[in-house]
Amino acid sequence: MRISQLTLKINHDFFGGLLLICISGGAWYHAQSYALGTLNRMGPGYLPVALSLILGGLGMMLLIISQFKPAERVTLRVVPMIIILGSLCIFGIMLRSAGLFPAAFTSVILATFADTRITWLGRVTLALVVSLFTGVVFVVGLGMSVPLWWS
Amino acid sequence: METLEFIGLGLQTALSPSILWYCFVGVFLGTLIGVLPGIGPLAAISLLLPVTFYMSASEAIVMLAGVYYGAQYGGSTAAILLRLPGTASSAVACLDGHPMAMQGRAGVALFITTIASFFGAMFGLTILILFSPHIAQLGLMFGSAEYFMLMLLGLVAACTFSNAPLRGGAMVVLGLLISMIGTDTNSGVIRYTFGMRELAGGLTLVAMAMGLFGLADIIRNVNLIDNSKMAKGFTLRSMLPNPSDWRLSLPAMGRGSLIGSFFGALPGAGTSISAYMAYAGEKRLARKPERFGNGAIEGVSAPEAANNASAQTAFVPTLTLGIPGDVTMALMLGALIMHGITPGPQLITTQTELFWGLVVSFMIGNIMLLFLNIPMIGIWVNILRIPYRWLYPAILIFIGVGVFSVNNSVFEIYTVVAIGALAYILAALRFEPAPLLLGFILGPLMEEYFRRALLLSRGNLSTFVDRPISFGILMTIVALLALLALQTWRRRSPKTGVSSDAP
Incomplete structure (x- = not known):
């Protein structure tokens, strides 16, 4: 099997806490431009500031806890993630310009590369079946307004 | 007597051809995705949400609910035959169901799970019918302060039980924070859109649910699920349990149903916890606990009855108070709101036909499931053989088309990609996505109730303490948190085992 994932020996509490603190910091910083208001009449910034402070606090707690725990193996499946998310992006890019059928066909072909056991015949058959099926169900059946083909 | 009249009214709604059809579609799809490992009911309900835009509110809920409780039936099939839980709540069924299959008793295990599921579901439904009207009456006395507190209790309980x-708590808060994206309803200020005007309306529920459960699950499962090693085949005749199986199973089903009904109706608990509680209970009651894990039939029937009972009673707080107990219920709540129906204590009186139609359709759906799962079990066993590599590309395209159809906008596809990436990274760092979605859905409702409560009390926080019901709920929250602290502290000290007396 190909090497398609990243296995890191990291402390997931540490990195989890760090991620939470980063998110809360960003949220807190952005909320500075919204009026705070008072408890009686809360402005648009009141809850975002409060929530980002709580999130930051929880992140800190995780960070502290992480100091008492050993590192563990965390697997990040980088290649499958890129393939799956990438093929969905391609679907989005092609949907309006090329039409539903070509978009679905292309992204199914791309998505199948995340699996190592599929053959080319299987790939093409699957892509044909899925794109025909979605076309029939969503455009013909449910009347979704998106072109089937480019014109 | 009155209840019977209402059930008659419900029958009229539930027996209309379109409701019957969507009920069947729901339970059929539910069994299907329950059987297939790698797709859970949450992903399936999120995938179906956009399709329900084309239906009436009752048709939509009947179908989505069918997927939910149908998946509880199907989930155990994969668990027993492959040791792969089709749904999270059927993970318990692996423990004794798979050993049974290895002993050549797969048929018996499948038969008993279906009977136990039906038994549990009917028990839960009875509770739903008997208690809902009373709880709704109680709910009429609640003000904004009580609603806020109840939702807070739900969120705290969801973290405590995870x-x-x-x-879990961090994910709830992150979900609340993400729900702030978009236009603030009170001031009209646009928050956290980073200059993208498509975000002014906030992230859609469909994109959130599909990204968190659909996409992240695909990335996690692709190329890993192996369903080629199936337990031995079986015939229909080999499915019939012997008398001693019945004698052991029936009381276990009763106990499982009781446990499941209780935990299902609690905010924050849900089907998985019910199944685990029922299993632990059986093991403690058993005269020979060592049989468990080696194919004890009570270890299959009790948790199955429990998760189905809780799948039904979970509707009690959702339909009567508008407070979802778990994420799936939160999605149901979202679907109701999308159809312009506000769940709450008024629902039973103002939407009488909808409520009783739903309840009766649950009954019909469970009867359908009995037939779908016993005579037609062979079909599901064959479906179980479909490799995941044929399924995930199709799911991926459904996600794409589904989110696109919400607003007819390609932008939604990119948001679901972004949410999927975040969800996967969070999952890799062992954060659970369910509390995040719960926070996201409850966020706007809680903000609204919180503000209204404070507006009524002129900014005085003591309103949450002065009102007796609100104070009672607050005390429950405090008790839960205290229990949690105690449990964590006890787990630290090496002497005692892992949370033996937790609720």
Whole structure:
């Protein structure tokens, strides 16, 4: 099997806490431009500031806890993630310009590369079946307004 | 007597051809995705949400609910035959169901799970019918302060019951924060859109649910699920349990149903916890606990009855108070709101036909499931053989088309990609996505109730303490948190085992 994932020996509490603190910091910083208001009449910034402070606090707690725990193996499946998310992006890019059928066909072909056991015949058959099926169900059946083909 | 009249009214609604059809579609799809490992009911309900735009509110809920409780039936099939839980709540069925299959008793295990599921579901439904009107009456006395407190209780309980409370809590808060994206309803100020005007309306529920459960699950499962090693085949005749199986199973089903009904109606608990509680209970009651894990039939029937009972009673707080107990219920709540129906204590009186139609359709759906799962079990066993590599590309395209159809906008596809990436990274760092979605859905409702309560009390926080019901709920929250702290502290000290007396 190909090497398609990243296995890191990291402390997931540490990195989890760090991620939470980063998110809360960003949220807190952005909320500075919204009026705070008072408890009686809360402005648009009141809850975002409060929530980002709580999130930051929880992140800190995780960070502290992480100091008492050993590192563990965390697997990040980088290649499958890129393939799956990438093929969905391609679907989005092609949907309006090329039409539903070509978009679905292309992204199914791309998505199948995340699996190592599929053959080319299987790939093409699957892509044909899925794109025909979605076309029939969503455009013909449910009347979704998106072109089937480019014109 | 009155209840019977209402059930008659419900029958009229539930027996209309379109409701019957969507009920069947729901339970059929539910069994299907329950059987297939790698797709859970949450992903399936999120995938179906956009399709329900084309239906009436009752048709939509009947179908989505069918998927939910149908998946509880199907989930155990994969668990027993492959040791792969089709749904999270059927993970318990692996423990004794798979050993049974290895002993050549797969048929018996499948038969008993279906009977136990039906038994549990009917028990839960009876509770739903008997208690809902009373709880709704109680709910009429609640004001904004009580609603806010109840939702807070739901969120706190969801964290307490999850396996890592601190992380669960962080996910709830992150979900609340993400729900702030978009236009603030009170001031009209646009928050956290980073200059993208498509975000002014906030992230859609469909994109959130599909990204968190659909996409992240695909990335996690692709190329890993192996369903080629199936337990031995079986005939229909080999499915019939012997008398001693019945004698052991029936009381276990009763106990499982009781446990499941209780935990299902609690905010924050849900089907998985019910199944685990029922299993632990059986093991403690058993005269020979060592049989468990080696194919004890009570270890299959009790948790199955429990998760189905809780799948039904979970509707009690959702339909009567508008407070979802778990994420799936939160999605149901979202679907109701999308159809312009506000769940709450008024629902039973103002939407009488909808409520009783739903309840009766649940009954019909469970009867359908009995037939779908016993005579037609062979079909599901064959479906179980479909490799995941044929399924995930189709799911991926459905996600794409589904989110696109919400607003007819390609932008939604990119948001679901972004949410999927975040969800996967969070999952890799062992954060659970369910509390995040719960926070996201409850966020706007809680903000609204919180503000209204404070507006009524002129900014005085003591309103939450002065009102007796609100104070009672607050005390429950405090008790839960205290229990949590105690449990964490006890787990630290090496002497005692892992949370033996937790609720």
